Amino acid sequence: MKLLVTGGAGYVGSIVSRQLLGAGHEVVVLDNLERGHRAAVAPQARLAVADLRDPGAVLQAVSEGFDGALHFAAFALVGESIAHPERYYRNNVLGTLNLLEALRAAEVSRLVFSSTCAVYGQPDEVPISEAAPPRPTNAYGASKLAVDGMIGDYCVAYGLGAVSLRYFNVAGASGGAGEDHDPETHLIPNILRTAQGRNPYVEVFGTDYPTPDGTAIRDYIHIDDLSAAHLLALDGAEPGRHRIFNLGTGRGFSVREMIAAAQTVTGLQIATREAARRPGDPPMLVAAGQRIRDELGWEPRKPEIETMIADAWSFQQARPDGYSE
Numbered sequence: 001m002k003l004l005v006t007g008g009a010g011y012v013g014s015i016v017s018r019q020l021l022g023a024g025h026e027v028v029v030l031d032n033l034e035r036g037h038r039a040a041v042a043p044q045a046r047l048a049v050a051d052l053r054d055p056g057a058v059l060q061a062v063s064e065g066f067d068g069a070l071h072f073a074a075f076a077l078v079g080e081s082i083a084h085p086e087r088y089y090r091n092n093v094l095g096t097l098n099l100l101e102a103l104r105a106a107e108v109s110r111l112v113f114s115s116t117c118a119v120y121g122q123p124d125e126v127p128i129s130e131a132a133p134p135r136p137t138n139a140y141g142a143s144k145l146a147v148d149g150m151i152g153d154y155c156v157a158y159g160l161g162a163v164s165l166r167y168f169n170v171a172g173a174s175g176g177a178g179e180d181h182d183p184e185t186h187l188i189p190n191i192l193r194t195a196q197g198r199n200p201y202v203e204v205f206g207t208d209y210p211t212p213d214g215t216a217i218r219d220y221i222h223i224d225d226l227s228a229a230h231l232l233a234l235d236g237a238e239p240g241r242h243r244i245f246n247l248g249t250g251r252g253f254s255v256r257e258m259i260a261a262a263q264t265v266t267g268l269q270i271a272t273r274e275a276a277r278r279p280g281d282p283p284m285l286v287a288a289g290q291r292i293r294d295e296l297g298w299e300p301r302k303p304e305i306e307t308m309i310a311d312a313w314s315f316q317q318a319r320p321d322g323y324s325e
Contacts, residue, residue, distance in 0.1 A: 115147070
C-alpha cells in the first residue's frame with residue numbers, strides 16, 4: 001500500500017515508518033519539522049514538508065492519492081498544554097480536522113490514529129479498560145479525546161475505516177531511531193541522560209503515593225511492539241467503523257524500579273532527587289489490553305523493561321547529542 005505518515009519525523013512516527021517500509025509498503029512522511037527531526041525520517045521514505053494547520057498544504061499533499069494514513073503529528077507536552085491550551089486545540093484538533101477533510105477529498109479509506117491513555121485522566125479502576133469513562137485532566141488529553149470523537153463522526157458520515165490506539169508509555173529504540181525531544185519529559189531518556197552525565201540527577205516526582213515503594217507506577221511498551229500494533233490496526237480498519245484499543249503490556253513499573261533497572265543495564269549509579277508530586281499525576285496507570293489481543297491478535301514480543309532500557313541506552317550512546325541538527 002501507499003501510506004501517508006503524518007509526524008513521521010518524530011519518535012513514534014519515524015519508527016513506525018521503518019516498520020511499514022520493512023513490510024513492503026510505500027511511505028510518504030508529512031511533517032513540518034517543528035518538533036521532529038529531518039534526520040529521523042526513515043531513509044526510504046519520501047518527506048513532504050507541510051503543516052497540518054495549513055489546510056491548503058495538507059490538501060495538496062494528500063491529493064496525490066493514498067491507500068491509508070497513520071496520524072502521529074501532535075503536540076504532546078502535558079505541562080505546555082496546561083499553560084498554553086490554545087496550541088493544543090489549534091495543532092492537534094484543528095490540524096486533524098484539516099487532515100480528515102483532505103483524506104475525504106482524496107477518498108483515502110483508512111486511518112490509524114495515535115491516541116493516548118491521557119484521555120482517561122484519573123481512572124476509577126486499574127488496569128484501565130477501553131470502557132473506562134474518559135476524563136482528561138489537561139488540554140493534551142482533551143485534544144486527543146476531541147480527535148477521537150471527530151474520527152468517529154467521520155466514520156459514521158463518510159464510511160472512513162479508522163482505529164485509535166491509546167498508548168500508555170512508549171519506550172526503547174529501533175533501527176537506529178529513538179527519542180530526542182526538547183524538552184525531554186519522559187522518564188527513561190531522562191534516567192539515561194543522567195547516566196551519561198548530561199543531567200545532574202533524575203527528579204522523582206512524588207514518593208508518597210499509595211504504591212509499594214511510594215513512587216508512581218506506569219505501564220511501558222516497547223516501540224517495536226507498538227509499531228507492530230499499527231500494522232495490525234491498518235489491516236483491521238473496517239469501512240464505517242471506528243475501533244479503539246488501549247496499547248500497553250498490562251504490567252506496571254514504579255519510578256524506583258525503572259531507575260534500578262537502568263542501573264543494572266548501564267552498570268552505572270544514577271543520582272536522584274526527590275520532589276513533590278506533579279499536579280494531576282495518578283498513582284498508577286496500567287492498561288487492560290485484552291481487547292487488542294482478542295480482536296487484532298497483537299501480543300507484545302519485548303515486554304521486559306530491561307530490553308526497553310537497553311535499546312534506548314544503545315540509541316543514546318550512539319547519538320549522545322540526539323539527532324543534533
